[in-house]
Amino acid sequence: MVKKRAKNGKTRKVRKYTHRASEKFVIKEWEDRSPPSQTLNFLSVLLVSRLHTDKTIDFSSKASFRFNKQKKAFLKNNIRDKKYDYHCS
Numbered sequence: 001m002v003k004k005r006a007k008n009g010k011t012r013k014v015r016k017y018t019h020r021a022s023e024k025f026v027i028k029e030w031e032d033r034s035p036p037s038q039t040l041n042f043l044s045v046l047l048v049s050r051l052h053t054d055k056t057i058d059f060s061s062k063a064s065f066r067f068n069k070q071k072k073a074f075l076k077n078n079i080r081d082k083k084y085d086y087h088c089s
Helices: 042-046 061-078
Strands: 002-005 011-014
Touching: none
Parallel strands: none
Antiparallel strands: 002 011
């Protein structure tokens, strides 16, 4: 933690990151199960100007095992502080 002084003269503790790492997970095979684009024709009828979509990714049992193994190795090699942030994107 590092102390920072604000404009009003008060100090506060701010986390200082000392290490950053990233690693890609290689997808060997994938299948798109999205509905056909014709199912979106209702947008022109409703005159919708914004569309929000989500992605759901399901791993096979083999891919899930590989992902968790790679994640465990990555964390083992990169945790250098007591507190750390990890996120998968």
